[in-house]
Structure formats: C-alpha cells, structure tokens
Amino acid sequence: MRVLIAEDEPYLADAVRDGLRLEAIAADVVADGEAALEALAVNSYDVVVLDRDLPGTSGDDVARRIVADGLPCRILMLTAADRLEQKVRGFELGADDYLTKPFAMRELVVRLRALGRRPVDATPPVLEFAGLRLDPFRREVYRDGRYVGLTRKQFAVLQVLLTARGGVVSAESLLERAWDENADPFTNAVRITISALRKRLGDPWLIHTVPGTGYRVGGPGPESQPAPAGTATGPR
CATH class of the missing domain: 1.10.10.10 (Winged helix-like DNA-binding domain superfamily/Winged helix DNA-binding domain)
Structure with missing residues (x-):
C-alpha cells in the first residue's frame, strides 16, 4: 500500500509517516494542498490521508479535485473538525473515511488497511x-x-x-x-x-x-x- 499524507503540522506528519512505515506502508508527506495535487498527478496512491485545514488550496478543495478527476484513490480525512455537521460535509465532499484528532496510530493503520481492501471503482458523492x-x-x-x-x-x-x-x-x-x-x-x-x-x-x-x-x-x-x-x- 502507498499512502499520501497531506498535513501541515510537521511533527504530526512525520510521526504518521514513521508509524506507517513500521507497518510496511509506504508513505509520502506534503504540507499544503497544491503539493498534494502535484503528488497525485505524478504518483499512484491507494489512500490520501487528508487534513481539511491545509494552507493555500484547502483539503476540501483537494477532495473535490480527486473526485472530479476520477483518481483511483481513497480519501481518509484526518482533522480536528469533529462536529457532526463537519463530518457529514466531509463525506459529502467525497471522503471514504473520517478520523478526528487526537487519534490512536493503531486505529489509523486498521482504517487504512480496510480502505485498501475496497475496490477502486468508486461512485462519486453526487x-x-x-x-x-x-x-x-x-x-x-x-x-x-x-x-x-x-x-x-x-x-x-x-x-x-x-x-x-x-x-x-x-x-x-x-x-x-x-x-x-x-x-x-x-x-x-x-x-x-x-x-x-x-x-x-x-x-x-x-x-x-x-x-x-x-x-x-x-x-x-x-x-x-x-x-x-x-x-x-x-x-x-
């Protein structure tokens, strides 16, 4: 499995990357939405771990682009936005899963593996x-x-x-x-x-x-x- 981590907090991004690598999951890190879109354009990822509050191009906009371009990757939103309406909005934008901060690394790993088992032929949210x-x-x-x-x-x-x-x-x-x-x-x-x-x-x-x-x-x-x-x- 190959994962893209789009997270603007360096400490958290590095910790997630290192934790995934210990689980034999290849992980790349970007710190903003534009860099995420550039990485998605040149690499094939199974899952994108996406912070909604990215600087510049937001995580929400990245999710919209993934859906609009029909990219064969899953979206796991990893964010501090934990209200019900925020979660609903995330799924409306195309998220396949949603995990709020703070979180347990083990839970992130099992969620990623579950997403990786799903077929890539996804139905758009609308x-x-x-x-x-x-x-x-x-x-x-x-x-x-x-x-x-x-x-x-x-x-x-x-x-x-x-x-x-x-x-x-x-x-x-x-x-x-x-x-x-x-x-x-x-x-x-x-x-x-x-x-x-x-x-x-x-x-x-x-x-x-x-x-x-x-x-x-x-x-x-x-x-x-x-x-x-x-x-x-x-x-x-």
Missing part, C-alpha cells in the same frame, strides 16, 4: 447524468436545475439507474438493490415504480425500457414521449 443530479446525502434530485420530489423508493431506484450511467439494469437487479429481502420476486413493484418515476421526472422521458432486458437512463427511446391522449397504457 451522481450527475443525462441532465439529472442526485445527491444521496441530502436526498435531493434535480432535472436541468429543477427540483424533483421523489418518494424513498423512487429515489432508491433512480440512484441504482444513475450509478449504471446509461447501462441497462435488469428489473431483478433493481428489486435486489432497492427493496429488502422480503420483496416478492414476482411482484410488479419495479414496473409500477418506474412508471411513477417517469412521471415525476417529467417530459421527455429519461428512463427507457430495453425489451426483455431492463431499464436505462438517457438517450432516445421508444418511450421518450408520453402516449397521445386517449391511448390506454399501463406501466412499462
């Missing part, structure tokens, strides 16, 4: 695709800047579809990921929820049926416009 913006932390959805109020189940289904970024998601997969284990595998709940979700999102339809396969978001489709008035249709 999903944006096909004119839709879904924020799972605030449970908000916008279409072309317009707020769309959804039920909990509609929100869950849309989140699964947006994570696929235009890929086809089967009804079975939606049922597994948006319903609990008590869901009837023969239920038509997915079809009904998709139909209601299309109406909530408005015209033209963004969720399309791929016959015999499932559903996808984005691109033209045979259901992109509602049926003419007077035409009898059921949820598809």
Whole structure:
C-alpha cells in the first residue's frame, strides 16, 4: 500500500509517516494542498490521508479535485473538525473515511488497511447524468436545475439507474438493490415504480425500457414521449 499524507503540522506528519512505515506502508508527506495535487498527478496512491485545514488550496478543495478527476484513490480525512455537521460535509465532499484528532496510530493503520481492501471503482458523492443530479446525502434530485420530489423508493431506484450511467439494469437487479429481502420476486413493484418515476421526472422521458432486458437512463427511446391522449397504457 502507498499512502499520501497531506498535513501541515510537521511533527504530526512525520510521526504518521514513521508509524506507517513500521507497518510496511509506504508513505509520502506534503504540507499544503497544491503539493498534494502535484503528488497525485505524478504518483499512484491507494489512500490520501487528508487534513481539511491545509494552507493555500484547502483539503476540501483537494477532495473535490480527486473526485472530479476520477483518481483511483481513497480519501481518509484526518482533522480536528469533529462536529457532526463537519463530518457529514466531509463525506459529502467525497471522503471514504473520517478520523478526528487526537487519534490512536493503531486505529489509523486498521482504517487504512480496510480502505485498501475496497475496490477502486468508486461512485462519486453526487451522481450527475443525462441532465439529472442526485445527491444521496441530502436526498435531493434535480432535472436541468429543477427540483424533483421523489418518494424513498423512487429515489432508491433512480440512484441504482444513475450509478449504471446509461447501462441497462435488469428489473431483478433493481428489486435486489432497492427493496429488502422480503420483496416478492414476482411482484410488479419495479414496473409500477418506474412508471411513477417517469412521471415525476417529467417530459421527455429519461428512463427507457430495453425489451426483455431492463431499464436505462438517457438517450432516445421508444418511450421518450408520453402516449397521445386517449391511448390506454399501463406501466412499462
């Protein structure tokens, strides 16, 4: 494992680096946000241990850049900001883990190892695709800047579809990921929820049926416009 430590307190940064090296974890140290971005541009890291209060480019801005650039590394925020709203904001920015100062070195090591076991194909903290913006932390959805109020189940289904970024998601997969284990595998709940979700999102339809396969978001489709008035249709 290779770790980047972005920390402006020299004593703490050196202590963390030395402690990680004793655990056979390679660690580089930078003291500000610009240096962190430069190191990330030229080296491949498994985890970034990121102080939020870095001088110059803040740790929050570094986290935003990591997410925006799609860098294959995890973010562990290591900071004195310990209030609940500060922690929530850190996760909203893209943190995978959050550890407050003071901390035990052993805890930092086990958290880093846990992060290193996770797959690197991460989902961004806010999903944006096909004119839709879904924020799972605030449970908000916008279409072309317009707020769309959804039920909990509609929100869950849309989140699964947006994570696929235009890929086809089967009804079975939606049922597994948006319903609990008590869901009837023969239920038509997915079809009904998709139909209601299309109406909530408005015209033209963004969720399309791929016959015999499932559903996808984005691109033209045979259901992109509602049926003419007077035409009898059921949820598809």
